[in-house]
Amino acid sequence: xxxxxxxxxxxxxxxxxxxxxxxxxxxxxxxxxxxxxxxxxxxxxxxxxxxxxxxxxxxxxxxxxxxxxxxxxxxxxxxxxxxxxxxxxxxxxxxxxxxxxxxxxxxxxxxxxxxxxxxxxxxxxxxxxxxxxxxxxxxxxxxxxxxxxxxxxxxxxxxxxxxxxxxxxxxxxxxxxxxxxxxxxxxxxxxxxxxxxxxxxxxxxxxxxxxxxxxxxxxxxxxxxxxxxxxxxxxxxxxxxxxxxxxxxxxxxxxxxxxxxxxxxxxxxxxxxxxxxxxxxxxxxxxxxxxxxxxx
Ligand code: ADP
Ligand code: ZN
Numbered sequence: 115x116x117x118x119x120x121x122x123x124x125x126x127x128x129x130x131x132x133x134x135x136x137x138x139x140x141x142x143x144x145x146x147x148x149x150x151x152x153x154x155x156x157x158x159x160x161x162x163x164x165x166x167x168x169x170x171x172x173x174x175x176x177x178x179x180x181x182x183x184x185x186x187x188x189x190x191x192x193x194x195x196x197x198x199x200x201x202x203x204x205x206x207x208x209x210x211x212x213x214x215x216x217x218x219x220x221x222x223x224x225x226x227x228x229x230x231x232x233x234x235x236x237x238x239x240x241x242x243x244x245x246x247x248x249x250x251x252x253x254x255x256x257x258x259x260x261x262x263x264x265x266x267x268x269x270x271x272x273x274x275x276x277x278x279x280x281x282x283x284x285x286x287x288x289x290x291x292x293x294x295x296x297x298x299x300x301x302x303x304x305x306x307x308x309x310x311x312x313x314x315x316x317x318x319x320x321x322x323x324x325x326x327x328x329x330x331x332x333x334x335x336x337x338x339x340x341x342x343x344x345x346x347x348x349x350x351x352x353x354x355x356x357x358x359x360x361x362x363x364x365x366x367x368x369x370x371x372x373x374x375x376x377x378x379x380x381x382x383x384x385x386x387x388x389x390x391x392x393x394x395x396x397x398x399x400x401x402x403x404x405x406x407x408x409x410x
């Protein structure tokens with residue numbers, strides 16, 4: 115079985131081919147330029163690949179309501195040309211196969227539940243901390259959607275008492291993304307995150323914000339695992355600091371073994387590593403194929 119996967123990021127696009135085992139057999143990547151140019155490259159890649167379905171996990175926010183006129187579009191983005199561009203429709207015109215369509219972080223949560231760290235669990239929350247902050251939610255065996263889809267990157271945290279930075283989100287200023295995504299770290303401290311030493315105070319502040327977000331996710335959604343990926347999480351000292359913040363925030367309130375003795379196995383790095391996004395898109399494609407096969 116050959117399934118196509120597209121991980122559409124704000125910085126780069128990754129296209130790949132995989133099978134029902136979750137193994138990625140081939141991939142290419144290119145920068146996220148103007149959508150027409152990107153679509154040409156995506157179409158060229160999948161032409162002759164004979165895929166049976168294609169899964170797309172994309173930056174957002176996106177329209178996931180099939181009855182809406184803008185279904186299959188990215189709705190609100192400063193990226194030139196992308197707002198309202200018929201992303202899904204353009205590909206559907208070329209390839210007459212079932213399509214999966216969801217956010218990059220919902221895709222990653224799904225991939226992690228199917229083949230990664232949360233394999234065998236019926237719930238998990240996936241955070242990415244990169245150029246933006248995204249949150250994907252898998253609950254009771256399915257991805258969570260609603261009014262739109264989860265947008266936990268824009269939660270409003272309590273500010274760190276030493277933080278004088280105004281915040282970097284064009285919509286909300288000091289929301290979580292505005293205070294804790296990679297560009298916020300760079301704007302606050304004047305250098306990129308990867309140039310700050312592991313013992314720099316930036317990381318205690320970062321853990322303070324991310325710890326609040328994870329605590330909120332636990333209290334709101336009660337996931338059986340929290341997975342944290344993205345460029346900023348390459349700072350390996352962060353994960354234990356976030357666990358400590360979550361423990362401090364919860365203060366013994368929740369009576370679950372995972373939160374007391376097993377925190378190291380509860381708030382974790384992606385089991386699929388850098389493949390979480392693309393594997394997740396593959397899983398979306400596979401699910402679309404299964405739906406089309408069984409719902410006749
Ligand atoms: P994107 O979110 O664009 O898909 P990434 O997840 O790689 O891509 O995130 C990029 C962000 O992560 C940038 O803001 C970058 O400065 C930050 N970043 C990348 N590597 C590191 C690192 N080792 N330490 C801290 N921050 C990093
Ligand atoms: Zn925001």
